Amino acid sequence: MIELLAQTGLNALYAASYISLVAVGLVLIFGVMGVINFAHGELFMVGAYTVVALYADLQMPFLVAITFGLIFVGLLGLVMERSMFRPLRDNPLGGLVASIGFLMILQALASIGFGVRMEHIPPVTQEVIVFSEKVRLPLPRLFVMVAAVVLLGALWYFLRRTRFGWALRASAQDPEAAALQGISINQTARIAMFIGAGLAGVAGALTAPLVSVNPHMGHSVIVTAFIVIIVGGVGSLEGAVLASVVYAFVHTVVTTFWDGVIADIVGLSLMLLVLIVKPTGLFGTAERA
Amino acid sequence: MLKALFWIALAAALIALPHALSFSQQEILVFLTINVLLVASYRLLTLTGEWSLAHVVIMGVGAYASAFYTKEFGVFVPVSMLLGAVTAALVAMVLSYPLFRMKGFYFLIGSFAAGEIIRLLWKRFRDPFGGPKGLKGIEPMPDFSIGIYDFDFFEPVSYYYFAATVVAVCLWLMWRIERSPVGLTFHAVHWQDKLAQAAGVNVQAYRTLAFVIASGFAGLAGALMAHYIGTINPNSFDVEVMVFVLTWAIVGGTATFYGPILGCVVLTILNEIVLREMGFEQMRPLIYGAILILSILFLPNGLESLVERALKPFRRTPASGTPAGDAPPASPASDTP
Numbered sequence: 001m002i003e004l005l006a007q008t009g010l011n012a013l014y015a016a017s018y019i020s021l022v023a024v025g026l027v028l029i030f031g032v033m034g035v036i037n038f039a040h041g042e043l044f045m046v047g048a049y050t051v052v053a054l055y056a057d058l059q060m061p062f063l064v065a066i067t068f069g070l071i072f073v074g075l076l077g078l079v080m081e082r083s084m085f086r087p088l089r090d091n092p093l094g095g096l097v098a099s100i101g102f103l104m105i106l107q108a109l110a111s112i113g114f115g116v117r118m119e120h121i122p123p124v125t126q127e128v129i130v131f132s133e134k135v136r137l138p139l140p141r142l143f144v145m146v147a148a149v150v151l152l153g154a155l156w157y158f159l160r161r162t163r164f165g166w167a168l169r170a171s172a173q174d175p176e177a178a179a180l181q182g183i184s185i186n187q188t189a190r191i192a193m194f195i196g197a198g199l200a201g202v203a204g205a206l207t208a209p210l211v212s213v214n215p216h217m218g219h220s221v222i223v224t225a226f227i228v229i230i231v232g233g234v235g236s237l238e239g240a241v242l243a244s245v246v247y248a249f250v251h252t253v254v255t256t257f258w259d260g261v262i263a264d265i266v267g268l269s270l271m272l273l274v275l276i277v278k279p280t281g282l283f284g285t286a287e288r289a
Numbered sequence: 290m291l292k293a294l295f296w297i298a299l300a301a302a303l304i305a306l307p308h309a310l311s312f313s314q315q316e317i318l319v320f321l322t323i324n325v326l327l328v329a330s331y332r333l334l335t336l337t338g339e340w341s342l343a344h345v346v347i348m349g350v351g352a353y354a355s356a357f358y359t360k361e362f363g364v365f366v367p368v369s370m371l372l373g374a375v376t377a378a379l380v381a382m383v384l385s386y387p388l389f390r391m392k393g394f395y396f397l398i399g400s401f402a403a404g405e406i407i408r409l410l411w412k413r414f415r416d417p418f419g420g421p422k423g424l425k426g427i428e429p430m431p432d433f434s435i436g437i438y439d440f441d442f443f444e445p446v447s448y449y450y451f452a453a454t455v456v457a458v459c460l461w462l463m464w465r466i467e468r469s470p471v472g473l474t475f476h477a478v479h480w481q482d483k484l485a486q487a488a489g490v491n492v493q494a495y496r497t498l499a500f501v502i503a504s505g506f507a508g509l510a511g512a513l514m515a516h517y518i519g520t521i522n523p524n525s526f527d528v529e530v531m532v533f534v535l536t537w538a539i540v541g542g543t544a545t546f547y548g549p550i551l552g553c554v555v556l557t558i559l560n561e562i563v564l565r566e567m568g569f570e571q572m573r574p575l576i577y578g579a580i581l582i583l584s585i586l587f588l589p590n591g592l593e594s595l596v597e598r599a600l601k602p603f604r605r606t607p608a609s610g611t612p613a614g615d616a617p618p619a620s621p622a623s624d625t626p
Contacts, residue, residue, distance in 0.1 A: 036394060087586055093340065094585050096397075097539055100532055101585070104578030112571055219528070223405065226398055234394075261413040268402045268409070275399045276387045 003134040004256070012245075012252040014141040017148030020244035021203035022221060023228040024152065025196035027240045030229070031172040032192035035085050035095035039103040040225060041218025043197050047073050047204025048213045049110055049119075055208075056121045066147075066205045073201020074194040081193040086186065103218070110215035119213040144206045151199065152241065158195075159237070168192060172235070223264075224251075227271040233281020242283050303453060307446045315445040317561045319452055321554065323513050326456045328537045328549040330506035333463055335543050336472070337499045338479035339396045342531055343384065343404030344507055349526030350407065351377035351508025352515035357417060359428040359516075366430050370512035377508020378501050380407075385497040401528070412523040423522025427515050452513050459506055464546060466502065475499050536577060540584045542591020551592050556580070 026040050037043075047069040055065035084098040127139040159165035171178035171188040179185050204221075211217065224247070232243030247267060254263035274281060307315050331344050355373030358364040364372065384403050391399045411418040419425070430442045430451065440447045466472050477485040478495045486492050515521050541552020556577075564573050588594065 084582060084586070091585075091589070094589065097535065098582045098585050100535070101578040101581030104532070104574040104581070108572065108575035108578065112575075226401070230398060259413075261409050265406055265409045265413070268406045272387060272399060272402045272406070275395055275402070276390055279391065279395055 003132060006131070006135045008252050008256050009249070010135065010137050010141075011256075012249040014145055015252060016245040016248035017145045018203045018207050019224055019228055019248055020241045021148050021151060021199045021206075023225045023232070023240040023244055024155065024237055025199035025203075026225050027229050027232075027235060027237055028192050028199075029196040031235045031237075032168060033081075033085055033089070033095070033189050035088075035099070037080075037196070038096055038099040038222065039080070039106060039218075040099075040196075040200050041220075041222030042103045042106040043073050043076065043200040043218075044204035044221045045110060045213075045215065045218040046076060046106060047201030048208035048211075048217065049114060049204075050201070051205045051208035052114065052119045052121060052213055056119065062124050066202060069205030070198045070202040073204075074198030076201075077193040077197025078190060080197070081189055085193070086189065107215050107218070114215070116215055121209045121213065123209055138210075140210055144210070147202070147206055151202065155195065155199075155237075164191060224267070227267050229281075230271045231274050231282055233283050236281060236283055239281055239283030243281070246282075304450075307449050312445065314561075315449065317557070319445050319449050319517060320514075321557045322449060322452045322456050323510050323517075324534075324537070324553050324557065325550050326459055326510040326513070327507055328534055328541075328553045329460055329463055329546075330503045330510065331534055331538055332543050332546070332549045333467070333475075333506070334500055334503035335538070336467070336475040336479060337496045338482070339389075339392070339496065339500075340535075341388075341500070342397055342401035342528070342535075343407075344503070345526050345528075345531040345534060346404035346407050347377050347381055347504045348507040348511035348514075349411070349521070349523075350380045350504075350511065352511035352521050352526075353411065353418065353424065354508070355512035356424045356427040356515045356521060360424070361417070366428055366516055369428075370509060370516065373512035373515075374505045374509035377511065378505035381501050381504030382497065385500050389493055389496050389500070404531075405528070408523050408526060419522070421523060423520060423525070424515075425520045427519045427521070429519060430516055448517055452517070455509070455513065459509065463506065467546065471495075471498070533577075536581050540580060540588075540591060542593035544590065545593045545597070547596075548591050548593035551596070555592060 022040065022044055025043075026037060029035060029037050029040075050069040050072055051062070051065045054060045054068055055062050080099070080102060084102065085095050088094040088098060123140060124143070125139045129137045129139065129142065131137070157165075159169060167178070167183045168188050168191060170181070171183055171185060172192075175185055178188070228243045228247050229240055231247060232239030232241075247270070250270065251263045251267055254266050307318055310318060327344075327348055331341075334341055334344060351370075351373040353373075354376035355366075355369045358369040358372050359366055384400075388396060388399050388403060411423070412421050414420070430440075430448070432442055432447075433440050438450070440451060442448050442451075467475070474485070474490055474495050477490065478492050478499075482492050511526075514525075537553040537556055538549040539552070540556060541550065542548035559580075560573065560577070564576060584591070
C-alpha cells in the first residue's frame with residue numbers, strides 16, 4: 001500500500017510538472033493580454049510534433065529538438081499575437097474565438113503533414129531509477145520534472161528580478177497605467193506570448209516520447225489546463241503551479257483506484273465547484289477587472 | 290402583401306428543393322434543417338448575453354433521452370421527441386443553478402465543464418447510456434400518410450419534409466418569444482442589466498428562462514437527429530461540434546434572428562457542396578478555422594451586417610424588421626464585461 005502510494009505520488013509529480021508548464025503559459029497570456037488562448041493545447045501538440053520531426057525522423061539530438069520546439073512554438077505565439085490578438089485587443093471573446101480558429105488550422109496541418117495515426121517515438125533512454133520493487137521512476141520522466149523546475153525557476157527569476165519581467169507584471173496589473181509609464185503594450189504582449197507559447201511547446205516536446213502523439217492530443221491538455229487555472233485562480237502564476245500539483249495528485253489517485261474517465265469527471269467537478277464557491281480560485285487574490 | 294408573397298415563394302422553394310438534389314445532398318439537407326434549429330436556439334440563449342459551450346451536449350441530452358424513452362418504455366416516437374426536448378430543458382434548469390452564479394468568461398468555462406461532465410457520464414456508464422459506443426438501433430419515425438403525401442422515412446426527402454415542418458414551427462415560436470415582452474426583457478437583461486434590475490426585473494430568472502427555453506429547442510433538434518441517424522454516441526456531441534455551432538453563429542452574426550441561420554446555411558453549403566465535391570476533405574477544418582478567424586477580424590458583425598446594409602435603401606423605417614435594430618451591434622465583442 002505504501003509502495004502503491006509512493007508510485008502514485010511519483011506519477012502525480014511527473015504529471016504536475018508538464019501540466020504546470022502549460023498552465024503557467026496560459027495564465028501568463030491571459031494576465032498580460034486578457035485573452036483565453038483556446039489553441040494552447042494545440043501549441044503543446046506542435047511542440048510534440050517538432051520532436052517527432054527532428055528527433056524521431058531526422059535523428060537530431062533530443063535536446064536540440066526540445067530547444068527547437070520551444071523556439072518554434074514561441075514564434076508561432078508571436079504570429080498569433082500579431083495577426084489575431086493585437087487587432088482584437090478590445091474584444092476578449094473575439095480573441096478566444098480566433099484562437100479556436102487557429103486551433104482548427106493547427107490540427108488540420110498536423111493531420112495533413114503527419115497523418116492522423118499515433119506517432120512512434122524511440123525512447124530517449126530506457127534507464128529506470130528503481131527505488132524498490134514496485135516504486136520505479138523512468139529517467140525520461142525525471143527529465144520532464146527537472147526541466148519543469150528549471151524553466152519555472154527561470155520564469156520566476158525573469159518576472160521578479162528583471163526589468164522586462166517588472167514591465168510585464170505592471171501591464172498585467174493595469175495596462176493603461178503601464179502604458180502611461182512608457183511601457184510598450186505591444187512589447188509586453190509579444191514577450192508574454194512568446195514565453196507562454198514556448199512553455200506549451202517545450203512541455204509538448206518533453207513529453208512527446210512518453211505519451212501518444214496525435215493531432216488531437218491537445219484537447220485533453222487544454223481541458224486540464226483550464227481546470228488548473230480556474231482552480232488556481234485565473235491570473236495567478238503561483239496558483240497555477242500549486243493547482244497543477246493538487247490536480248495531478250487527485251487525478252492520478254482517482255485513475256489508480258477507479259479509472260481515467262471518473263478521474264476526468266472528478267477534475268471537472270472540482271473546477272465547477274471552485275467556480276461556484278470561490279470564483280477567484282483557491283489561491284487567487286483579487287479578480288482581474 | 291409583398292411579405293406574404295415572400296413567404297409563399299420561400300415555402301415553395303423549400304418544398305421543391307430536395308427534388309433538385311442528389312441522394313447524399315438530400316441527406317445533408319436533413320442535417321442542415323436540424324442544424325438550423327440548433328443554431329437558432331443557440332441565438333435565443335445568447336440573447337441574454339451569455340455564451341454557453343454546453344449547448345451541443347444539451348442537444349445530446351434530448352437525443353439520448355428520446356432514444357431511451359422509445360427503447361425502454363416503447364413511447365411513440367413523436368411523443369418521445371417532445372419528451373426528449375422537455376428532458377433537455379429540465380437538465381438545463383438544474384444546470385442553471387450553479388452556472389448562473391457565473392458571468393462572461395467564467396460562465397463560458399463553467400458551461401464547458403458542465404457539458405463535458407455530462408458527456409463523460411454517457412461515456413463511462415454502459416448502462417443505460419451504452420458507453421463509448423453509444424446507443425444503436427434507435428427506433429425510426431413510423432411511416433404515415435397525410436392523404437396528399439406518403440411519409441416513408443427510409444427516404445431522406447420524407448424526413449426532410451417532416452423535420453422542416455417541425456423546425457419551421459419552432460422558428461415561428463422562437464420568433465414570437467423574442468417579440469413578446471419576455472423576449473424584450475431578454476434584450477434588456479443583456480444590454481442594460483443594471484437598469485433592468487433597478488426596474489424590478491429578476492435578471493437571474495430571465496437568464497435561466499432563456500437558457501431553459503433554448504435548451505428545450507436544442508433537445509428537440511437532438512431528438513430529430515437521433516431518430517434519423519439511428520445511432521448516437523458521446524462523440525457526436527463533443528466540443529468540436531460546439532465549435533461548428535459557434536462558428537455558424539459568429540460568421541452569421543447574432544444581432545438578427547436570421548443571422549445565425551444564414552451563417553449555418555452558407556457555411557454548410559460551402560462545406561458540403563463546395564469543399565466535399567471538390568475533394569478538399571482533409572483541408573476542411575483548416576478552411577473552417579481560417580473563415581472563423583477572418584470573419585472575426587474583418588466582419589465582426591457577421592454576414593447579417595452585409596444583408597442589413599444591402600436592404601437599407603428598401604426599408605421605409607430604419608431596421609423595422611429586426612427586434613434588435615436599435616441595440617448596439619451584437620458582436621461578441623461587446624458581450625463580455
